[in-house]
Amino acid sequence: KNEVEQSPQNLTAQEGEFITINCSYSVGISALHWLQQHPGGGIVSLFMLSSGKKKHGRLIATINIQEKHSSLHITASHPRDSAVYICAVVKAQKLVFGQGTRLTINP
Amino acid sequence: GAGVSQSPRYKVAKRGQDVALRCDPISGHVSLFWYQQALGQGPEFLTYFQNEAQLDKSGLPSDRFFAERPEGSVSTLKIQRTQQEDSAVYLCASSLRAPNTEAFFGQGTRLTVV
Numbered sequence: 001k002n003e004v005e006q007s008p009q010n011l012t013a014q015e016g017e018f019i020t021i022n023c024s025y026s027v028g029i030s031a032l033h034w035l036q037q038h039p040g041g042g043i044v045s046l047f048m049l050s051s052g053k054k055k056h057g058r059l060i061a062t063i064n065i066q067e068k069h070s071s072l073h074i075t076a077s078h079p080r081d082s083a084v085y086i087c088a089v090v091k092a093q094k095l096v097f098g099q100g101t102r103l104t105i106n107p
Numbered sequence: 108g109a110g111v112s113q114s115p116r117y118k119v120a121k122r123g124q125d126v127a128l129r130c131d132p133i134s135g136h137v138s139l140f141w142y143q144q145a146l147g148q149g150p151e152f153l154t155y156f157q158n159e160a161q162l163d164k165s166g167l168p169s170d171r172f173f174a175e176r177p178e179g180s181v182s183t184l185k186i187q188r189t190q191q192e193d194s195a196v197y198l199c200a201s202s203l204r205a206p207n208t209e210a211f212f213g214q215g216t217r218l219t220v221v
Binding site for chain 2: 004033035040042043044045048086088092093094095096097098099100
């Protein structure tokens with residue numbers, strides 16, 4: 001079993017829908033990152049969380065340390081949000097990544 | 108430059124050839140990481156530098172893989188006698204301190220071994 005599990009693996013939605021991507025982890029961590037990866041490989045950091053909730057534009061990330069769970073929400077989704085979203089936890093000075101969630105937003 | 112720069116962006120190597128992948132981190136970033144991402148998978152840790160010191164190389168898959176950061180800035184990941192299973196995207200990331208601070212990723216080098 002992977003130390004970081006994401007769900008769903010693939011998600012297709014219509015423009016405007018509210019999107020939720022989940023991340024569960026099984027190890028002690030000091031922080032959690034949400035990352036976005038577009039075709040071509042480039043990875044962009046969206047959030048780094050150690051507790052609570054963060055919001056940036058249409059993106060919201062929450063983390064529950066006791067339950068070892070984090071969620072990434074996208075409000076009013078748009079086709080340009082189509083990408084792979086990756087959850088990564090900080091364990092012993094390095095990042096341990098989930099498998100990613102491939103999000104496709106259709107117009 | 109403003110971001111993490113990796114070169115080359117694409118590399119095709121014949122099986123058995125040696126390759127060298129370069130990473131220029133953001134100036135002043137102490138921590139530098141190399142990750143390997145196979146097609147359709149999440150990245151996996153290879154090695155970690157703090158300045159010029161390689162603090163963790165537990166993710167390097169074999170002794171054919173070698174990384175260095177001799178002056179604490181630019182890093183090179185070298186793969187000797189490449190095999191087909193080495194085909195992947197190699198990602199470099201840097202952060203100001205440890206990854207409890209924001210990590211900045213390069214565009215990656217896509218290595219294809221034929």
